[in-house]
Amino acid sequence: MKTPTATDIIIFGALGDLSLRKLIPSLYDLEKDNLLPEGSRIICLARQRMKNADYLNKAHQNLEVHVEPERFEAQTLNRLSDRISYIELDFLNAEHYPKLAKALEDKPHQQRIFYYATAAEFFGSISEQLNTHQCITKDCRVVLEKPLGFDRESSTAINFQVAQHFNEAQIYRIDHYLGKETVQNLLALRFANPIFGTQWSESSISHVEITIAECVGIEGRWSYFDKAGQMRDMVQNHLLQLLSLVAMDPPDDLSADSIRDQKVKLLKQLKPITQEMQKHTVVCGQYASGNNDVELLPGYNNEEGAEGNSQTETYVAIRAEISNWRWAGVPFYLRAGKRLARKKTQITVHFKQQPHFIFDPEQRHLASNKLVLSLQPNEGVSLQVQTKSPGINNDIQIQPTVLDLNFNKEFKGIRTPHAYERLLLEIIKGNQYLFVRRDEIEHAWTWCDNIMQHWQSPEHVLHKYPAGSWGPSEAEFIIRKDGRQWSLED
Ligand code: BG6
16 A cells, blocks of 8 residues: 555535535545645635635535534644635636646645546546646546546547546546445455355346435436436446446456456446337336425425426436356346435345255245345345244244344444545545546446437336335336346345
């Protein structure tokens, strides 16, 4: 591991939602744990005219809300504030950049991280300005926030523009799901446990489910979301990242390229979904009004900022297949939806039944195992195994029993860092394994574009579902037709 050196973290879009809700609070947490290298500075850039003190005030207000109360304290706040400086900078205006260049020149040998927390369409122009104003150094890094483009073509164009000024080893494409504890645990579970390593294929696994259920709706981001939709907002990135980590072949080591090579190979093996296949394998939905036991919830088209009768999807379910030896014939059921009944992100791996069953034939259906990786809200891993029902009176009756590893209970007292906290630290250290490589993102787009291109056809249907439910009932169909059902563990 490289030793972190004093770093200038330069945030473009420092007044945006992401910066105030995630980045500054994560920097606070790093500060609290003494993980920000000595001498590091945080340079916050945004268009608004604002005094440093006013920016700090705003940052503090957000920290009070977004930092865990038991970790919030004046000492850390003061140390963090001392590092922060605000510069008014319209990132499209060349005349504003000398201010930034001057601030950076004060400490010419600091490592630099340019964090683009802005819309991706500006990444090219910002990179160009940084180059013109000689802010780019040999070992500086640039962080690109998602969504990177709208489709493969726009994503390739953005990657190309940024690549004019930064090489791939300097580029950190964020997918915050890769910073989540359980996602990394997936690597440990798969590759440090022979019991799973040898069973991880079509010979033992019947099917896999990946669910990302959110109970929140659009949260004031209607105009962004309406252009993107759930496929671009959640499936192209977070869901496909989870899928590739679950299904990829073992990497040779933990280096960024070993892991990313395997992910790319897997993404290329995702079977394209043709228009003909869509009827049976893809379901899109949009939430209508509903309730969540506590309150009435508006439909998507009545959310704050909504315009007109939008046909944008807020829910997608897909039955995916992978064309390789390991996964031949194993369906991967994927779904991601907003305003669902509960927040739950979960990967469920279903193992095949015993080929020969010696117990009560009526219990035949129980003879399998299920591995559940729970990402949120509670992180943990559980394995459902069959045991004998206790007692001496019966013949041997089997019953499902759960071997449960709840991280909160097991590792009590050890705090799980937030995804952005971990990712920021890895960027400072220069480790790229939790970031998405250029070819990876482009192959993910190819698979999604292929599905979305059929959505303009008259045959495409957007199914309404009540807010607070588990999504459109039609999504049951794509799994039921294989004789299965979606599972969700509490
Ligand atoms: C973001 C999406 O990337 O992830 C949001 O843009 C979504 O729409 C969020 O709500 C979900 O993240 P998490 O960590 O809460 O699952």
